[in-house]
Every structure is written in C-alpha cells, then in structure tokens.
Amino acid sequence: MRSALRYKAIFAIAGLLSLQSCFVAKDYKQPDVVKQEYYRSDNLPADSLNMANVSWREMFNDPILQDYIEKGLQNNIDIRVALQQIIAAEAYVKQGKAGYLPTLNTNARYTHQELAPNSQFGNFFSSLDQYEINANLSWEADIWGKITSQKKAYQARALQTVAAHQAVKTRLIADIATTYYQLLALDEQIRITEETIDTRASSLETTKALKEAGNVTEVGVQQTEAQLYNAQGILLDLKDQRYQLENAFSILLGEAPNNIVRTDLSEQEITTNLNVGVPVELLRNRPDVIAAEYNFMNAFQLTNLARTNFYPSLSISATAGLQSLDPATLVNTNSLFATIIGNLAQPILNGRKIRTQYEVAQSQQEQARLNFRKTILIASKEVSDALHSYKTATEKIVVKQKEFNAYSLATDYSQELLNNGLANYLEVLTARQNALNSRLELTNARFNQLKAMVKLYEALGGGWQ
16 A cells, blocks of 8 residues: 555656646747848749749759759769668657657576675575576656657757758759759860861961962961961860769769760750749758758757756666576566665756756857858858849850850951951951850850859759759
C-alpha cells in the first residue's frame, strides 16, 4: 500500500512539473528580418507569377540541355553528398522522437571476489562468487520542455539539410545551363573567327596583287599578314577556353572529361516570362533563405534546451533481475530482486558550466539570426542584379548589332575605295579589326542575356521544384 502511494506521489510530481514547461521553453517566432525595401527593383508587379515556380524543364527547352541537367542531378557529387546529409539528419530526428520513451538495458554479470581475512566477511568466506542477470528501465520526465526542445532542434536541422539539398540543386542547374550556353557562345565565336581567318587569308592574296600593281606598299602586305596571325591567335585562345570549359562541364555532370554534344546558340530562345512575383513571396522559393531560417530555428531551440539546464530534472529508474551465489539456484523465485528509484536533481554549483552553455547558445542564436538577415540581403541583391543585367544585356544586343552592321559596311566601303586607289590601307585594316571585335562582342552579349536569365531564375530560387 505504501509502495503504491509512493509511486502515485512520484508521478503526480512529474505531472505538475511538466505543466511548468511553458514557462521555460519559448515558442518560435520568425525574426523581424524580412522587409519589403530589401528588394531594389522598379519592375516587381504585385500580380505577376513568380518564374521560380516554373519547372526547369519548361525553363530550358533545349532537349540536349534537359538531358544534361537530368544527368547532373543524378550523378553530381555535391548532390549525392547533400542527400547523405539528409539521411544523417533524419536519423537524429528519429532519435529526438524517441526521447520521450524510457530506456531499457539488460546485463549479465559474474563476480569473483577474494576477501581479506581481516575484512568484515573475511572470517566467514575466503572468496565469494556471485551471479546476476538484471534489466534496468529508466525514464526522464519532460520537465521544462527539455526533450521537446531537443526534438524540435533536430527537426529544424533536418529541414535545413533538405533546404540545403534544394539549394545545391538550384545552383547545379544554373551552373549546367550557364556553362552550356557559354560553350554555345564559344562555338559561335570560333566559327566567326574561322570565317575571319579565311577572309583575311584571301585578303592577303589580294593585297599582294595590289602591291604588284603598285596600289599598296609592302607595309600594307605585312599589316594584312599580321591581322591574319592575330585572328589565328584569337582562335587558339577560344579553342583552349572551349576545351577547358568542356572538362569543367563534365565534372558538373559527375563524369570524367569528355566531348560535349550540343546545339547552336541561334537555336536558344527565351520563352518564359521573366516575372519575379511579390518581394516577400520570393523568400518562399529561395532554398538558401529557407535553410538560413531553419538554422536560426535550430539555434533557438538549442537555447531553449540550454535554459532548461537551470531547472531540476526528474528521472525514475527501476532495476529487476535474478541474483544468486550459486549458478544452480540462479533461476529461482528466491533469487528475484527489484529496485525502484525516483531522482529529483537540481544543479547548484557546477563551475559555471550551465551558465556558460546558456550564454554560448544565446550568442549562437544571435549569429544565426544575423546570418538569416544577411542571406535575405544577399538574395535581394542577386535578384536586383539579375534583373538589371538581363535588361542591360537585352539592350546591348540591339546596340551591338547596329555597331556590327556599321563596321561591316565600313569594311566593304573601305575595301572598295582601296581597290580604286581612293583610301588608305590603314582604314581597311582598322575597319576589319573593328568588325571582328564587334561581331565577337555581339555573340558575347547574346550569351550574357541567356546567363542573366539563368541567374535570375537561380536568384528567385527556381529549379529545385
């Protein structure tokens, strides 16, 4: 009867103390780090659909590029590492959920003891053998929300790894698309340069003929030949850059360096409307922002956990088993024993360890909050930069096209005037060089437009859906 009353008293105390947990463990609230003015852009229509919600398959309509992205998502090393991090974090989540359950341990023990003759039992035994089989059950009450806070911290960490995996996917897709477009741009520039080399080789023969006719001097011949060598040098640089970029692209796909099959730059079209959505909604798609908040949430719960260490802990343990001096009588009702212990522990002096842990947890929570805010600021910058870069690249394509047309006409006119002895050969050389540079820059402007589109898609958090 008394034993039953003791058990009831222990559980009653545990229940009352558990009711106080709300006074220790605080509820999580999103920190005030999200503000409308963080997004510097004049074209954020409130009713637009965020392009980040568009699947990467719709965003990138080149079937070869789609296959490369699919392959990269399957084979990329960073993606596979991120998946393993998720698996590890989910294991901790399972451990956190099991924190409410009691622990059970079993033990089999044999003890042999040689007793001193002058000891308490030395006059009765020279040696002592004891056999024991027992099971120990222990349980800690969730006083002050300690176990709950730890479980929530594990959950936040797991969700952070999921968001981190999504961030890796977004970055990988953007890297694959950008590198693919850059390869296409290099192909176009190489084709332009090869055409220029053929043209300049033909011009060199023409210049030699003009020299024989007395229309130009040897200086003109040498300058034409130098321009031919200049174009050949540009071609070597472009091919070397393309070779190294193909190797880098192979690594993105998780493969050894090899040749990359691809289409042409002229076949690439932007068919998705570049809408960015409402500024505050941008945070719902940026996986790095989501991960930063989960990191803060984890630090918040760890601070809750550190705070509970100031308060008493209640644990109950029970041990039962068989114990005998003779193995023959071990399995016997007379060998049964049982012990139950209720323990209420309150830390008083512990070398300031608990205070230090709490202050460190508070500091780490503030660091996580500041990192969360910094991530949002960086996100706003990247969105603003990508929008402006796309607008600039689009306008620059028009300007560079006009520039190339002007230099192309200037080249034709100057060559015609030279053939009729009405122009200086230096004018022809200058017009040719300007035409080549302008054409290469026009190709680069087209690539920059595609790159800015990809960067905007990444900055808005697109790709991982």
